[in-house]
Amino acid sequence: MIKVKLIRYDLNMDEEKDRKEYKKIKDKCKKLKYKVFDYIAMGEKDEIPEGEYEIDTSCLFDTQYNTIKTKEHKGYRIHDWLEPIYPNRRLKKGYYLENTEELKKLVSVTYECKYCGKQYTQEEATKVKYCKKCRGSDYLKEENYNLIILTKIGNKASKGKLPDEVIKDIKEQQKETFKQQIFKSNKDKLYSLQQDIEDAKVEYQGYLWLIEHYIPIENVIYYSYKKTFCFGWKEPIKNRKELEKQLKDFKWKFEIK
Numbered sequence: 001m002i003k004v005k006l007i008r009y010d011l012n013m014d015e016e017k018d019r020k021e022y023k024k025i026k027d028k029c030k031k032l033k034y035k036v037f038d039y040i041a042m043g044e045k046d047e048i049p050e051g052e053y054e055i056d057t058s059c060l061f062d063t064q065y066n067t068i069k070t071k072e073h074k075g076y077r078i079h080d081w082l083e084p085i086y087p088n089r090r091l092k093k094g095y096y097l098e099n100t101e102e103l104k105k106l107v108s109v110t111y112e113c114k115y116c117g118k119q120y121t122q123e124e125a126t127k128v129k130y131c132k133k134c135r136g137s138d139y140l141k142e143e144n145y146n147l148i149i150l151t152k153i154g155n156k157a158s159k160g161k162l163p164d165e166v167i168k169d170i171k172e173q174q175k176e177t178f179k180q181q182i183f184k185s186n187k188d189k190l191y192s193l194q195q196d197i198e199d200a201k202v203e204y205q206g207y208l209w210l211i212e213h214y215i216p217i218e219n220v221i222y223y224s225y226k227k228t229f230c231f232g233w234k235e236p237i238k239n240r241k242e243l244e245k246q247l248k249d250f251k252w253k254f255e256i257k
């Protein structure tokens with residue numbers, strides 16, 4: 001479990017002691033190699049409160065992190081050092097993190113696939129070298145192959161080339177993906193044909209019953225999407241009671257209009 005401490009500050013550069021305090025913060029953040037994350041403040045409503053936060057290490061970034069949700073909050077996205085820019089530039093309001101040594105160390109030994117984002121420990125990355133998760137993706141094009149070379153979080157994608165056997169593996173896996181997709185769409189087609197057959201059977205039996213009972217069928221339609229025979233779809237049924245009587249033993253779903 002990795003926890004960091006979020007320290008807030010709210011300073012006014014017109015005040016001597018605040019200026020000193022701000023310099024201290026800046027020096028501290030620079031020493032920690034934090035880069036400030038700034039943006040134009042837009043009525044900051046839900047400021048992240050000062051306090052200790054547990055980091056979600058299942059998906060790491062190099063300068064920002066997700067915190068684990070607790071009873072009090074749903075988890076935050078926090079930055080090493082964040083400082084919104086206020087219209088009054090003399091105001092310096094923001095926060096920075098403390099106790100990030102362990103987290104930084106973990107980030108520094110975590111690798112990721114620049115294509116799918118899967119993260120690997122150093123040990124795994126040394127063994128695997130090229131991401132295994134996304135090789136079958138049909139969106140993975142040759143010009144992006146380098147993205148699956150595992151690189152450290154925060155580093156740019158490697159420009160290297162993949163070994164032949166990895167390329168071969170990608171092609172094979174993509175072929176398999178493609179085959180599965182064809183299989184799935186073929187299966188879907190087969191399923192819809194089966195549905196049509198089932199519907200036609202119901203329709204056939206329903207009409208057969210009507211014919212055998214001398215009930216006119218010109219004004220009847222079968223809606224397969226709601227599996228319902230509709231009486232009076234062309235023109236409203238005049239003698240509803242009479243028809244209901246006639247359909248007493250009609251065992252399919254129907255409606256009279």
Ligand SMILES: [Zn+2]
Binds near residue numbers: 115118133
């Ligand atoms: Zn990947």
